[in-house]
Amino acid sequence: MAKVKTSLATLNRIEHVLAWGLHLLITVLLILVCWRASHWGVWVLSFAYGIVYVLGVVPNPPFKSHRLLWFALLSVLWASLIWDGPEPAYLVFPMFFLIVLITSPLRSALIVALLTAIAIATLAMHLGFSVGVVTGPILGAIIAWVLGISFQLLAQTLKELVDARATAIRASKSAGEQAERARIAGEIHDTVAQGLSSIQMLLHAAEKRIEDPQALAQVRLARETTANNLAETRNIIAALQPQPLVGADLQVALARLASTTPLGQRLSFEVDGVPRALPDDLEAEILRIAQTLVGNVLRHAEATSAKMTLTYQDDQVLLDVIDDGRGFDVADVLRTPSVGLPTAQRRAEKIGGSLIIESTPGHGTGISVRVPHTTTSQGTGS
Template sequence: MNDRPELPDSPARPAPAAGAGTAATDPAALGRIWRWLRVCLDLLIAVLLVFAALRGIATADAGHLSPATWLWLAAFAIVYAIGRMQPDDGPRWWLPAVIACFTGLAWTSPDGVWLAFPLFFLVLQAVAGWYAVALVGVLTALAIGTIAWHGGWSVGGVAGPVLGAAVALMVGLGFRMLLREATTRAEAIDELLAARADVAEMSRRAGELDERARLAADIHDTVAQGLSSIQLLLHSAEASARDHGDAARTPDDRAASAERTIGQIRMAREVAADNLRETRRIIAALQPGALTGTDLPVALARVCAAAPATADGSPAHFSVDGDPRPLPADVEAALVRIAQASIANVARHARADRCAVTLTYQPGSVSLDVVDDGVGFDPAAAPPSGAVGIAGVRRRMAALGGTVSIESAPGSGCGVSVHVPLDDAPSTTRPAPAAPRAHSPKEPR
């Protein structure tokens, strides 16, 4: 019987923001109004019952109330009180029992007809839809019939119950529609909040994946590439040591071989120290160590000189075109990482005799080119399993809105070029000192 929507003060629903709604659209406020209407309805029925009882006592000598009237009056009060003590609107038999008691009271006493008006609202509270309208119509007919039974037909006897029923229907049904709209609005808000929470969770997960990809690229471009360089240097040192022990070699050749071995070991130690610093900086989430306290050209020259690039362990040749100028920190960091990854790829895969790195400053953009004369490869072929160098370069350029161009063919060397567009606004990075053209110990042949 209780078909009206419930409006519990659920703790799961966040409180609406200030100014987000009024009492006309706030389900909690409407629920409080609904409960106050029930209290007022109970008080009105109690007042009318007391009024009927007092009228009966005052006119007892005239026989105004019969014993049957007193029984119906007591039955109505008891049944109504039992229902109100139950949760919600009482058991399913309660409303029919109240209407039956009202019918008996109204037919035995004209004062009982006054209970029809609060009963209209009681029906509209307890029953929804056309059932409520039908029950209000039945109560209206009962009220008109009992008035005619006690005092005959009159315009007031018909118009009074009809107008009362009409007012009750307009108020009750209007309030129910408002309540339904508020409930729908609250459910929509809950769905939006849940959707917003889902979007926030997806964003958090996407951020975690991006951070993992960034860390993987940083580790690949620093630790992995540094270990690869150390491996190549130690391999060259091992070969030089064998040459040094060759008895057929002259003393001068042995001395040169020993010096070369010492230099390669020293370079391997320096690369290991640089990688240790880079690892610590990755952990501390700082910018690339090569950029600390210096400008981009000097940092790139240091990167080129610190690692072997060619088949014989020589470093890459570095040059600068254009006028150096300060760049955004994220652009400088990306170019340093790309240079590290590209040089390591040349050393690991190209077996090149020459490798050149060129930084080019252009109006509104900056470019970095890494070119070698090694074995080359087919750019359209799938990369080997576990290869992340080129993928990391593309990912860094995509984050900066830049482009990556790879030109290579088997036996024809390789050229990797990255291009980053820049804003015309002045950069907030550190000022760039006049950058010298840095050269590797071995110029390209």
């Protein structure tokens, strides 16, 4: 999150520097106009131009909702100034940038062309017609328009990148939290819950062999207390399960996972075959594997699109995650200490499945998880 804040601060600094550069340019040009003025009316118009300009750039400007009206007033004052001499005509160059920043590219191009024509006519009136008088304003207009549009596109791209990074960080943090919650739930299930279940069974068996009424009552109380604690432990385990599975079956949870990534619609999800109910623990592990694989795509693949497919076959369930990213050398990655793929592989093996990786540098990655489960399998969550 600190990197996101840094990127936003950098973008704000760039915009701040460019804005102050434009303020400085207009100030210098107005001083030049006043210095070369032939009568006091130019000073009045220059002062009015400066006041209108300031009213459009101060925080919470009065022209905030009427930017074109603000620019129209500046244009009228500029047109009034240019009849005095050639110097006011140079104010048109910062005005090119202003109109590009406050309106659409097409509309700004038309207004820039009109202002350029007025500037050429004015300069020709004062200095005489020449190639420089014509080409100077035209070249200035083209350069200003192109730079202004380029800056807008750059700023928009940077903002989108910052937003995408922030979304990716939030998604990564959420995935990490869910993975940790799932790990704790698994540890509780495999230790505390199983231990309480075993104690309950032993007490139930002992209850049938005890004849002493007092001892029988104590054993029965212990068994009931154990049953209550086991029920509470299972509630805790359920609360720690991955959030996408709450109130949803596996295919709905995977669809929800796919739709909430920074890739958006570029990460598609499909279901192949006839969906069927799976044991709760099996669905949870498949979802955790999917979270890991999708997280790898977001963090490492640099992919422009990806596809996740859940396939139901008669004897197995398959989860495939394919991306068009940069790919990698499978052998090198498996030799390198990491968390993502080894964790997904361990989870697959834990439920009796396997994880197959196919990837080539520069040609994307495909990962398939195959979990045995026949249509006649019976399984319920414990």
